[in-house]
Amino acid sequence: MKTERNKRPKVMIDLNLINTLVEGCPACGKKFSLGDMAVPAIGSWGGPKLIHEAEAVFDEKSQCYVERRHFEGMHPEK
Numbered sequence: 001m002k003t004e005r006n007k008r009p010k011v012m013i014d015l016n017l018i019n020t021l022v023e024g025c026p027a028c029g030k031k032f033s034l035g036d037m038a039v040p041a042i043g044s045w046g047g048p049k050l051i052h053e054a055e056a057v058f059d060e061k062s063q064c065y066v067e068r069r070h071f072e073g074m075h076p077e078k
Helices: 015-020 068-074
Strands: 037-043 046-052 056-059 064-067
Touching: 037 068, 046 064, 056 068, 064 068
Parallel strands: 037 064
Antiparallel strands: 037 046, 056 064
């Protein structure tokens, strides 16, 4: 599946995802709630995982979401 450039994928957490993501958000450690917005993001854990949208930054260069603290560590000047 090809994603359009500049199209940022977002997911609204529904009951099925809550039951799947029992460990919660790897970025902030909080549990997901119904209706939360989440994005697939990379971070210190490696490949993409769903995290709360507020915990992510969209990296224009790589065209993907990155966990905020991980991004700040990679780009301390931003």
